[in-house]
Each structure stands twice: as C-alpha cells, then as structure tokens.
Amino acid sequence: MPTVARRALSPIRLRVRPGGVLPILALLAVLLVLVGLRQPDFLDPPSLMSFLGRSAPVILLAAGQYFVIVSGEFDLSVGSLVTAQVVVAARLIDSDPARTWPVVLLLLVFGALVGLVNGLVTTRLRVPSFITTLGMFLILVGAVYLWSDGAPKGGLSEEFRRFGRRASEDVPLLGRVPYALLVLVVVAALAVLLMRSDFGRTLVAVGDNPRTAQLSGVRVWRTRTVAFVLSGLAAAVAAILLGGYSGVSFQAGAGLEFGAITAVVLGGVALGGGRGSVVGAMLGALTLELLFALMNFYGVSGALRSTVQGAIILLAVAVSATRSSSR
Amino acid sequence: TDEPGGGPAGGSTSAAGSGTGEQSKFFVQADYDAELALLDATPTGPADKPWEQMLNPTMVDTSKFRKAGPHKLCFSNAALNNPWRQVGFKTMQAEVAAQGSRISEFVHVDAEGKDQKQIADINDLLGKGCDALIVSPNTTATLTPAVEAACKAGLPVVVFDRGVSTKCPVTFVNPIGGYGFGHVGAEFVSQRMKPGGKVLALRILPGVDVLETRWSAAKVAFDKAKVDVVGVEFTDGDPAKTKKIVDDYLQRYGTIDGVWMDAGAVAVAAVEAFQDAGKPVPPINGEDQLDFLKVWKDKGLTAIAPTYPTYQWRTPVIAALRILDGQQVANPWKLPQPTITQDNLDRYLDPGMPPLHYAMCGCTDLPGYPQRWK
Amino acid sequence: MPDPPVPLLTLRGIGKSFLGVRVLDGVDLDVAPGEVHAVVGENGAGKSTLMKIVSGGHAPDAGTVEVAGARQAFRGPRDAQRAGIGIIHQEFNLLPERTVAENVHLGHEPVRRGLVDRRAMRERTRELLASIGETELAADTRVGRLGVAQQQVVEIAKALALDARLLIMDEPTAALADHEVELLYGLVRRLQQRGIGLLYVSHRLTEVFDLSDRITVLKDGRRVTTVATADTCTDDLVRHMVGRELSSYYPDRAGPDEPGPVRLTVRGAGNRKLRAVDLDLRAGEVLGVGGLQGSGRSALARALFGVSPFTTGDVTLDGRPVRLRSPRTAMRAGIAYVTEDRKGEGIVPRQSVLDNALLAGRAVFPARSGHAARARRVRDLLAAVEVRAAGDDQEIRFLSGGNQQKVVLARWLALDPRVLLFDEPTRGIDVGAKSAIHDLVRRLARDGAAVLMISSDLPELLGMSDRIVVMRDGRIAGELPAGATEEDVVALAVGHTPQSRTEIDR
Amino acid sequence: MSALSLLPARRPVPGVFVALALTLAVGWLVVLVDGGQLFNQATTVSLLHVAAGLGLVAVGQTLVILGGSLDLSVAYVISLSTLVAAETMNGSDGALLPAVGLALAVSAGVGLLNGLLVTRFRVNAFIATLGVGLLLKGYLDSNYDGPAGATSPALVQSLGYQRVGPVPLSFLLLLALTGATWFALSRTRFGHHLVAVGGDPEVARLSGVRNDRVLVTAHVLCSLCAGLAGIYLASRLGSGAPRVGTEGLYDLESIAAVVIGGTALAGGRGGVVGTVGGVLLLASIDAIFNQLEVDAFFKQVIRGVVIIAAVAVYARRALRKGAW
C-alpha cells in the first residue's frame, strides 16, 4: 500500500505550486534582462549593490507585511509608522550624535509597541485588522503632525544616517556594500529561519484555518499579535534605513503600506492567509523596485508612469495566476 | 525624436507636461507676460512690510462693508497638509493675535485637501454669523460656485493663494505667481550650465495649477536657452523617491548639468543624491525652506531660491479688517515675490529655526516669534 | 434486476488526474431509472471524484458521460443540474451565514415576477425537511448554528430541492445517527419508486446491502467489479475493496484486568450545554459515548478539551484536580481531541500533510529530541496509519476525506496522549482503514491510554466500547456495560422504553 | 442547546447605528457645552452632503465586498466620471442626459475590466483594482492639469444644491440607491448568489451559481455607483476634477464605511444598511469636529480612535450574541 513515506517531491515541483516563488523569479529575470539591455552597467556590482541597498527598506517592509498577511490579517499602518519613526527620530536626536543609539533602540521599541497594540486590538477586541490598522494609520499621522506642529523638527545625526546612506567600502569583488544591504541580508536570513521554525509553520497554519490551529493548541491571538509586532519591528528597521537614506520628511512613509501589500501579493502570497513564502514577498518588493528603476532607464516619464506600472503588475499577476491554476 | 528640446526617450514617450514639447494647456501667454513684468515692478507700501505692499494696485471701494468691530473672521482653509501651509497658517494665527482687540473670534475650518469638504465647509460657515470670510481654495475652478454663494450671502470675501474664477470676492491676495517662480529658477539654472547641457526637472505632482504654471514658465525658459531637458519626473514630494530618480538619471546619462524643481520640498534630497553618487552638485533651484538654504551655504552650491512667500497668509487678515473698516483695498492684491540669491542668502538663513521653516514668512515681528514657529 | 433499454446515466472510460497523479482510470458505470447503484471502495479510491465528475464539479480528462442516452459535456455544476443531476456532497457545501431555506435553494431560488419568492422558499424547505422526517428545524435558522447532523439534513434537503432524476449521495449517513439513517432509508425507497436513479457512496456496508440493487467496487481509481447486490456478500465485497480478507471487524475488548486506575474523573460538571456530568474514565479502557444528535456528546468532549470549558464542577486527572481552561492546558495535561468536523476544525487545508501532522506538537511542545527526530516520528506514524498521498509535502486538501482523517489522527498520536477524546473518529473512513483505526484505538488503550469515543455508528459503539455512557439533553442519561444491545442505547438516548423505537421508524 | 439553535436567525440592528446614536448624542452635548448647535440647518446640510458623496461609493463597495472582492479603483473612477460628465455637458443643459449616460457607461466599462480581471484572469481583487486604478491615474495625470469641463447648470441646481428642508436631493438619491440595493440583495437571485459567492465560492459553484457572472456584475455595479458619485461631485463642483476622488480618499473611506457597517471584509456577511450607518458615522464625526474646530491633526487621532472603538463595541456585541 502506498504511503506518504514513499517519496519526496523534487524541489522544482515544489515551486511551481500556487504560492511558490517561481513566477516572481521569472518576472524578476525578465525585468533584469530588460534593464540589462538598456543599461548594461546597472548590472555591475557597484551599481547593483547600491540598488539593493536603496531597495532594502521596502523589502524589509514587505517581509514584515508578509508575516501579518500570511496569518490572515492586514497591516495598513506601516507607512505611517515609518513616517512617525523618522520624524520622532529627528526630533529626539536633534542632530546630536550621542543620542543616535538610544534613539535607534527607542525606535525599535516604538515599532514593536505599535505592532503590539495593532495585534491586541485585532485579536482581543476582535476589530478587523483592516480597521485597526487604518485607525492606527490615522492616529499615527495625526499624532506625529500634532506633536511636531505640522513640520518635522530637529535633525538626524550623521551617525544615524550612516545606516541608510553609507556603505562599507573596498569589499573584495563587490566594491562598496551599503550598510542597508548588510542589514537586509541579516534580517532576510532571520526571516527565512523564522518561517522554517515551529513558529513560522504555526503562523501559516493560523492563516489557513484558525479554528483548527486553535484546537491544536495554538494560541491564535498570540501568534497573530507576534506577526503584528514583527511587522512593527520591520517598519522600525525600514524607517531607520529610509531616514538615513533620504532624511526627514512627512512623506518618508507615504504609500509604503500599499507598496508592501502589492509586493507581497506579487510574490505569490495569498491575501487572507495560509499561503506563500517570505522569500516570495521580498522578491516581490525587489521586483517592484526594479520596475521603477526600469522606468527611469527607459525614460517612462511623468504621468504615464503609473499606467505602465499598473499594466505590468496586472499582466504579471494575471499570467502567473492563469498559469498556476489547475481545474 | 523630433522635439525642439531634442530630449531622448524621456520626452518622446510622455504626454503633456513633460519634455519640452508642446506647451501645456495651462500656459496662458498674457498671464505669463504680466507676471514676468511684475517681477521688475516696484511695489507700493512700506518697504519693511512686504505683506502690506502691492504691485500695480487698482483700488476698490469697500464702504458698503463697513462695520463696527470687533469682528468675527472666518477662514475656510484648503488644507494644512504640508510645511508651507503650516508655516503660513501659524503666521496667520500670529497676525490674528497681533490684531487682538480688533478680532473677537477667528473661526478656522480645515478642508483636508478635499474640494467637496471645502464646499460644505463654506456653506457651513455661512450659518455662523461671520463678519468676513477668508478662503484659500483647494482648487480654482471647483470652489468657484461655493465662493459665489458666499458672496451672495452679502459678506466680504477675501480669497488668497489660489484664486477662483469669479470676480465676486472683494479681493484676491497672492504673490506674483507660478510663472514668476518657474521663470526665475529655470533662467538661473540654464544660464549657469553649459549650453545644450542636460537638465532634470523634478516636479511634485501633476495636475496642481500652481505647480503647472511654474513648469510651463520654466519650459519656456529652457526652450529659449536650448538646453536638453532629459526628464520630467514626479517625486510626490518623497525624498527617497527623488534620490532614486536622480540616481538612475545619473547612471543613465553620466552627468546632469542642471536641476530644476517646481517646489523646494525635495531639493535637499536631490542635492544629496549627487553627493552620494560622488558627483558635483549642478546648478539647482530650491525654495526658501531652511534645510535647503543651509545645505546651499554649507556646501557652497550654485543655487537660487525663488519663493512663494508664506507672508501672504498675513495679508488676508489685514485686508479683511481694512474692508470692514471701509478702507480701499487693492484687487487683485499682488504681493512682491522676492528671490533668495547668493547675495542675500545670509539674511534669510536663521540656524535657530527648524529645517522645514520657510524663511520668507515675514513673521519675525509677530507675537510669539520664534517659539510659535518652532 | 431488469435491464431497462436506456440507462439514466452511462459513464464510459472516465479518467481524471490531479497534478499528474492519476485518480480515475477508465471507469465504466451505468445507472437505470429507479435503481440504487452503490459505489464502494477504500479511502482515496476515487469515489468522490467520480461523483463530482458526474455532477459537473470536475471535468473528466477522458471518457464520456451520457445522461438518458444524450452525451454531455458539463461546463459546471449548473449544467449537470440542468440535466437533472443532484448531489449530496461528502463535505458540507453550506453557507454558515445563510439560513436553511437560502442554502437549500442556493443556485435555483424560486422567483415570482423577477423577485425571489421568500415565502415559497420557506414553504418548500419545510416540505422537504418534513419529507426526511425533520420537523423541528426552522427554515430561517442560520446554518452556522446547526450541529453537524442537522447540517447533513440540510444538505440532503438541498439536493432534493432540485427534483433531480439522478441523485448522488456521497456518504449521506456519515454524520447521521441511527434513527436518522432509518429515515433516509425511507427516503431512498420513495425516490426509487418515483423512478429516480441513485448513486450511493458509503463506507457502511450494511446500508449498501440494505439499499442497493447493484454495487460497483472501485480500487485505486479503477473499477474492480460491478455486481448485483443479491449475488454478493460482505466478505466478497471487502475482499474486492481491500484486496485481502478481513476476519473480524472489531478487535477484542479489554480483558477484565486491563482497565487500570481511574485516570479522569468528572464530578458535577456543567456549562451552558451540559448539566451535572459525572464520569470516570480509566486507563486502558474505551468508554463509548452514545446519544442522539444535539444530546451533548460533542459538547462533553469540547468541555474536556477546554474549548468550551466546564463552568461548574470538578475534574481530576490521575488524582490531581485540573482546570481545563483551553486546548493548551488540556494538551499539557495529556489530553487529545479528534474533532468531528474535519474540514472546519481538523485540517489546515493548504498546508502539507506533514505540517498538518506536526501542527499540535509544534504549537504546544518544544521539540525535545530535536526537530528532525520529531518529523521522523510523525512520518512513521503517517505510514503506520497508512495515509495515501503523493508525498508528505502534498497539500492535505487534495487528499480524500478518509486520508485527511488519518493525518489528523497521526497529529494527536504524536503527542503520546494519556487521554484521547475521539469524536466520530471513523466517520467517512473505509472498512480497511476503519479496522486499522479500531485496532489503533484498542492498542492505545492497551498501552494505558484512556479513550473516550463518541460514535453515532451503533455497531461501532457497541463493538468497540468497554463501557457505554449515553447522553440526553446535556446530561448523562445512563451507563451500559459491554455487551449491551442497540435497543438499550436507543432507549436511553430517547428516554423511552425500547418499544418506542418503532415510533421513530415510522 | 437545541432549543436555542432552532430559533430563527434574527437580523439585528447593525451595531453601527448604536455607535452612531451614541456619537451624535455625545457630540450634540459637547457642541452645546461649547456654545454651538450641532443640528443647525447649515451643519446638517453639510453633513448630509458629505455623507451622500461617500455613501454612493460605499453602497457599491458593499456589493463587491459582500461578494468577497474589493474595489480600490473607485477613487479614480469617480474622478474620471466627473470629467466625462462635465466635459460632455460643457455647461449646456441639453447635453445633460447623454453626459450622464456616457459617464455611467465609462464607469461600467471600468467595472467590467475589474470584474474580468478578477474572474477570468484570476487576479486577486486587491491587485487587480489597484492596477486598474494605476492605469486610470496615468490617464488622468497625463491628460488633465486641473479641473476641466463645466457641469450643466440644471444639474448643479438640482442634484448639486437642491434640497428638501435640510435634506439634500443627493442624500435622497443615496437613500433610494440604498433601498434599491437592499432590495436587490434580499430579493433577487443576483443578491442571493452574490452573498453565496462571498461566503464560499466553492459552495456557490457546486450549487450551480455562475460565480464569474455574479462577480463581474457586482464589479460593474460598484463602478456604476462610483460613477454616480462622480456625477454628483461634478454637480457640486461645477466642473470635472481629476483629483477629487483620490483627495477624498474615497477608496479607503468607502471600505472603512463598509466594514464599520458590519460587513465582513472577507465577504458573505453584511448589508448595505449598515454601510449607510457607517457613512453617517464617519460624516457625523467630521461634522462634530468641525463644529468644535478641533485641530485637524488631533481630529485625525480621535477619528482613528473612534473608528476602532466603534467597531470594537460592535465586535463585542456580535461576540456575545454569536457565542454558542
């Protein structure tokens, strides 16, 4: 009698499944070829490194959003959280290098705290996360404007900005490696490890069928809350990098939540939870960033940009969706 | 490509508003000429109070609005969603405070950038017994009916910043305008770079009238100077996006010889992008925000800062009170629109103020300075 | 069995593959008007897939479907309905947020002057429910509030509402208690008299023999044989299905010395659904729990597992008082619970077989002997319960219902529980696997676990239990020793003397 | 338990109306203490106008959300519709009907595209409608530099500014649309099928519902509602406005209104009456803060808190009721 122990599937077959990373890899490859044709030196290590570095914040946000989405929820507050973090950092640091590290620590705590509140309100008060995080979005934006009287104050120290703006020079083979990229690599590795751990598998199970998870001893509320906390932490790290990269502004995080959700879905993760990989989500974000660069290189300029962006996203998702669906 | 500017793909693929191709439909030659003429006009009024100055004024009679004070002033505000409006509104509040005894109540409603909310707001204010109504419209055309309704209600209406397409308000207060702004910046940038050099135009958003006029005037200047506008990109006012765009353009063209912006919000980010790429910062224009002025001075940039002064937020209050006194006021009330150049940079750069403060606030004499603006 | 000229349904050479795995291969089958044609086979043999093909839910890769001589290519269930084919699915196809009437008429709501005729819907629902002996159920109850058995009744009414000429029943009795099965019998016979053809899938061979005219046996997606019911016997059928002899259906009960000390005691416990429950559960015994639908059997299991905990009374485990506040606390105390609603509460559908089996261990117990060792252990268990899947990384939703159940069992066995609560553990499980599960349950008891087994399958309840408690209205109505009869159980369950059975039979 | 479960399911008053009543009562009191009057004519009219605009969109949004989908393109559809209407009318009353028809037809076309992407091409609704929104944004951004066209005076005077007592015509239109939608949901096959598809698409399919058709219809109706909202806004603004939809945050706010109104974001549960409650709640919060002249940022904070709190109260109630 055939049993499960019979054979393991080949890794190739694993990835073609719905929720796998193959479609997004294919799209990424196509875009890379297109960029390479137009701007061959983009693929040289230095410029590639700097591209990856500047994309790091968005990729981190996508990873954070992934945890929340795969557990069956939404986090619409990350964009405003990034803005709030950057503004808070500027005001607290007030250009004083000595305050850099305490403030970095504070930002991480702040991010985790916002995630915790999102998580607890969603799981314990049973407010749909769409509403919870939309409310949090309003609260954060309002509060940070209120606190800073409508215009960011103070300034970020050079030390703080280093994470997002500077690079480790003279690395063999690669040349400059942006610190942001190093941070990204570390966080991405942690995220992958986490998703392979018991917690990660449980998280996906919660998104798939919370009742079963509950009846199998999972503390569903805790698991989901942790996902929100992870998202908040990711937003904090992203804010540190983004603030470093571009400085203080109220626009720092604007629209990032939609970017992150789009990236996650593009990466094959199902909204509603239970399917998809964190690698896919991060690749989705990278693909989106590459798409923007591609448009810069091809001179898709001005107002037409959003049309091209919309068309490519639709096409990509439609092709991968119709190809992976079996009836 | 067959466009006058000869820009590569950048211009050819996009429609109105980009490249230096066809002029946008927002371009009105007569207004352009008038504004450029105003740049050189000498204002009337106290020289140390530009917010009370007028350019080529035509005075109108307001005696029918005369009323005994103190007055209740009502203000329908388009939005408070950017530092410019923040600084402006604080300046206005300070002006109200300065006029203390003459104003019994100052009602402020914020439309949060929504046309339809502002229409409702104005309607709402009409029921509140205001003595005068100040409106900063969110959009020119769409707010016109609401403003007309307010005029019909019989109270004096003062419009500032953006206009409305009706003559019914007692006066319309604003500085010279977008053509002047765009022209000053573009002329500076194109004159300081090599002929035929590459200019990158960084814009905030499409479809905002003030910003559109700035760009259309710049376009005229660039076309005249025969420089190559390699790209017209929208940044959404997001510094990160700005840096990415500049980065990619640098990679694509090797060098960029000039940067023009329709607003100063992301000027510092653009400068940083050049620094981070290890390239010299080309001639660039910003606005009178202090962060830009600071970088300008610290790094010795070749730069200029045309302004859209925030002191114009003081004038509507002054105008409203004059109207209620029955004094004549200018209509339109054109305010001077100074430019910050290398020569007068130090006068405006106040390191004690926050980075996003606008130097041209004309607020140093107002109660609560500088604390109110910090 | 007379052979009518034009069969109602003719299947020729039906084949179907999922993701490259062949599930059906050249299946032929026909159904005559007024015939009850039973389809039997092991879990995963392809029965439900075949039924879905006939009812338009899946498109076949090969072969033809003819209805009353006309060839059909269904593009969807709607086409099949148009052709007069109705189906009672194995898994519930009901919307919990909608009312009974809305569910029953979903897809073909009666309209009057362009508008849905709600009154007609209610009326018709009432009639349909009455025709299967369900008079208590209101047509505008939200289905989500119903217990599993009542949902099954709704599911049947829903299929009947179509006025089909061919009705497919895919394990219609899996969730039904005994007396309801009787009602279903009556229904089937009435339909048969009206000339309606029936395809009847069931693992309960008694039903198959009671009801069917012919029987088709499927094995590994192929048709093994089709025989007239009168010409075969249980043993033959089982041999065809399993490919080997199954000697005895139930393993030996516990010997007199096997039940050990009392492991779990419940005294005066109650909650919203249960009152004054007293119970002793010994190590080494299988305690059966009988009762009608809604009598509180599941509620008892859910209370013991901390899902809807007892609010009053005391529970002790191995002599120590415990408070079972949540599934976690119950699991920590060594209790495991196999739920009756597999789809809704048993599986995480889009995760792999392995992840499903590992779920509970991962959630509550950190891997003591390492992750690899735990996974190996679970793989062994999956093999031991004979799960059929393309691999242990296959998504569990693609497994047949019976195989899903085995994965769920493996999940709990991996925790080495001291007390096992089984709620309808063999529902929808084939004879072979059923006897494997029975053996397993018995072995667990032998190894010292205390087993509480809820079952609506009376022969199973009687055959497996060392003792039986029967529930009624949230209380324990009485206790019966091993060797009790079906009549004894029913009498306690309905609170009448045995004669009243006939009354229910009607 | 059996006795309990056999009770017919009653459809309770959506919790949002409790929150609405509470908000209005507290708001009225606070405004009174502040020396104002919440329910004066001008304020009421403004409140109802705000509600009408958002309401028209939210009713359509309710349909797609009930069906388990979502529409993030509504904001752009609204803008597009104002432009199509105003440019076609170009200030003349004669072109009124063709303009309205054209605006609705264009909107329906966008809805059709959304629907086909979601069903035929199996693109997740979030992405599909976001993408279509981007397409429209590109069109609007590259073709319009600001308001364009002129709404016919007749429309401005009727739909835009006409009112019956304190109730604007547009609000009556919203009530009528709500009534019609409620009727469609509870009394037509389409409505039953839509809720089924939202509840469980597989169950619906196996029951003979043509899921694709139902969802496409819902998307078309949703876009039509957005188109209608656009026409209404054109009548308020006097011209077409390419940014009015996005500035009004109609995408997120309409979804918020739907969810506050008790419709499950996952689909299959809820209704249009609750949505109108949600819209009124949001508009009332706005009106109250307007009256109190609360600082816009502080207001935003409070708004966030109130939205969460309102839904939390509602969720709590539902939890207590739904507990078995």
Ligand SMILES: Nc1ncnc2c1ncn2[C@@H]1O[C@H](COP(=O)(O)OP(=O)(O)OP(=O)(O)O)[C@@H](O)[C@H]1O
């Ligand atoms: N999936 C579920 N989620 C929550 N509660 C449930 C679920 N399934 C059943 N229940 C509840 O648990 C109880 C099920 O047990 P019940 O009291 O109906 O007795 P039962 O004898 O087990 O009936 P049945 O034969 O229908 O399972 C019901 O009250 C029901 O409401």
Ligand SMILES: Nc1ncnc2c1ncn2[C@@H]1O[C@H](COP(=O)(O)OP(=O)(O)OP(=O)(O)O)[C@@H](O)[C@H]1O
């Ligand atoms: N949608 C699907 N995708 C992939 N595989 C499937 C799908 N549906 C069924 N299968 C596989 O097809 C085989 C037959 O399943 P089916 O449900 O028809 O069995 P069954 O005979 O009804 O079993 P049971 O008695 O357990 O209900 C199983 O191995 C199952 O894993």
Ligand SMILES: [Mg+2]
């Ligand atoms: Mg089956």
Ligand SMILES: [Mg+2]
């Ligand atoms: Mg039960």
